[in-house]
Amino acid sequence: MTRAAYGKDAIYARMAFDSLKEWKALSAVSGLPIFHEHGVLFFFPGEEEYVRDSLAAHKAMNLPTKALSRAEMSRRFPMIDFSGVGVGLYEPGFGALMARRAVQTLVGIFVQRGGKYLEGQAQLPYPSGPRLGSVELASGERVMADRFVFALGPWLPKLFPDVVGSRIRPTRQEVFFFAPPAGDRRFQPQVMPGWADFNGGDVFYGFPDLEGRGVKFAHDAHGVQVDPDTQDRRPTQAAVAEIVAFRDRRFPALRGAPLTEARVCQYENSSNGDFLIDLHPRLANVLLVGGGSGHGFKHGPEVGRYAAGRLLGSAAIEPRFSLASKAEIHNREVH
Numbered sequence: 307m308t309r310a311a312y313g314k315d316a317i318y319a320r321m322a323f324d325s326l327k328e329w330k331a332l333s334a335v336s337g338l339p340i341f342h343e344h345g346v347l348f349f350f351p352g353e354e355e356y357v358r359d360s361l362a363a364h365k366a367m368n369l370p371t372k373a374l375s376r377a378e379m380s381r382r383f384p385m386i387d388f389s390g391v392g393v394g395l396y397e398p399g400f401g402a403l404m405a406r407r408a409v410q411t412l413v414g415i416f417v418q419r420g421g422k423y424l425e426g427q428a429q430l431p432y433p434s435g436p437r438l439g440s441v442e443l444a445s446g447e448r449v450m451a452d453r454f455v456f457a458l459g460p461w462l463p464k465l466f467p468d469v470v471g472s473r474i475r476p477t478r479q480e481v482f483f484f485a486p487p488a489g490d491r492r493f494q495p496q497v498m499p500g501w502a503d504f505n506g507g508d509v510f511y512g513f514p515d516l517e518g519r520g521v522k523f524a525h526d527a528h529g530v531q532v533d534p535d536t537q538d539r540r541p542t543q544a545a546v547a548e549i550v551a552f553r554d555r556r557f558p559a560l561r562g563a564p565l566t567e568a569r570v571c572q573y574e575n576s577s578n579g580d581f582l583i584d585l586h587p588r589l590a591n592v593l594l595v596g597g598g599s600g601h602g603f604k605h606g607p608e609v610g611r612y613a614a615g616r617l618l619g620s621a622a623i624e625p626r627f628s629l630a631s632k633a634e635i636h637n638r639e640v641h
């Protein structure tokens with residue numbers, strides 16, 4: 307999901323907004339869409355700080371985000387039962403990014419322009435000196451470069467246990483897709499937005515039926531801590547039961563809809579949800595990038611811009627992305 311609602315964390319609102327232009331440009335040349343502009347609706351039991359702060363940030367950025375009453379939401383989005391909901395935050399220009407397609411398209415363009423793309427498993431890269439000269443892959447091949455970026459998602463703490471360690475914790479997350487009733491148009495992206503039910507802080511979110519894959523539901527709560535190499539990728543009955551109960555309450559027209567797909571993946575949480583984009587403390591030409599914390603994908607273009615700036619020494623340093631700001635004790639703040 308790409309959205310600019312970030313409450314008090316206006317830095318991410320700006321990054322999401324700036325990144326969206328790049329995603330649209332990539333979508334325009336990718337053949338199949340990378341961006342689906344179906345709008346995003348966050349809804350809350352009542353008016354809360356997150357809503358007020360998001361609206362203020364969006365106003366400053368000239369975004370057409372609107373606060374909607376429960377009656378307005380019920381009229382516009384009749385596929386959702388808004389019982390217990392007081393207010394909504396609607397972002398018309400945002401929506402869904404097709405993440406895998408986006409990355410593949412980008413790699414294709416990179417190679418077309420003469421870049422070399424190589425798949426391989428990098429080994430622990432510690433040299434004896436203050437700079438890294440090369441990285442050895444599991445295949446035995448050696449990759450030489452002046453500068454290196456390690457953007458390893460939930461694997462970052464595994465390759466850099468001494469520096470990253472428990473500052474980034476991978477947690478188990480399950481997502482589910484349900485088939486809408488045949489011929490029922492209410493769950494199509496033309497009429498249904500991406501959404502998140504803030505639910506007093508226990509957030510559930512989902513998407514319309516994108517490209518016929520099914521209506522997506524997920525619980526945003528951090529799951530148990532896992533190792534991304536060994537965690538069980540089978541969905542649990544408990545999570546299926548939880549998501550079905552939620553679905554039946556908020557999307558009553560989907561009662562009985564068959565589960566068509568489930569996936570188990572992992573968030574890579576930093577201590578508070580801020581990203582890690584910083585130089586390795588002992589290797590001046592190595593940049594560590596990670597801590598996407600369940601919200602990182604949409605910011606890819608701006609993360610890339612900042613990362614390049616840090617490596618080349620041209621970016622103004624953002625303290626929130628520093629290694630020093632990442633604690634070992636986790637207390638999620640960014641949503």
Ligand SMILES: Cc1cc2nc3c(=O)[nH]c(=O)nc-3n(C[C@H](O)[C@H](O)[C@H](O)COP(=O)(O)OP(=O)(O)OC[C@H]3O[C@@H](n4cnc5c(N)ncnc54)[C@H](O)[C@@H]3O)c2cc1C
Pocket residue numbers: 307308426427428429457458459460461462465479480481524571572573595596597598599600601602603604605
């Ligand atoms: C369920 C779920 C829902 C999410 N929803 C959203 C959302 O709605 N919006 C949003 O913006 N973000 C969302 N995110 C977060 C987003 O997906 C991540 O923050 C983002 O994909 C992280 O990208 P990355 O490139 O840092 O890491 P990854 O995508 O994890 O990529 C890391 C790569 O490094 C490779 N690697 C690891 N170790 C090595 C090694 N030793 N050598 C070589 N390669 C290695 C891995 O194979 C992998 O390809 C969600 C995440 C999850 C799990």
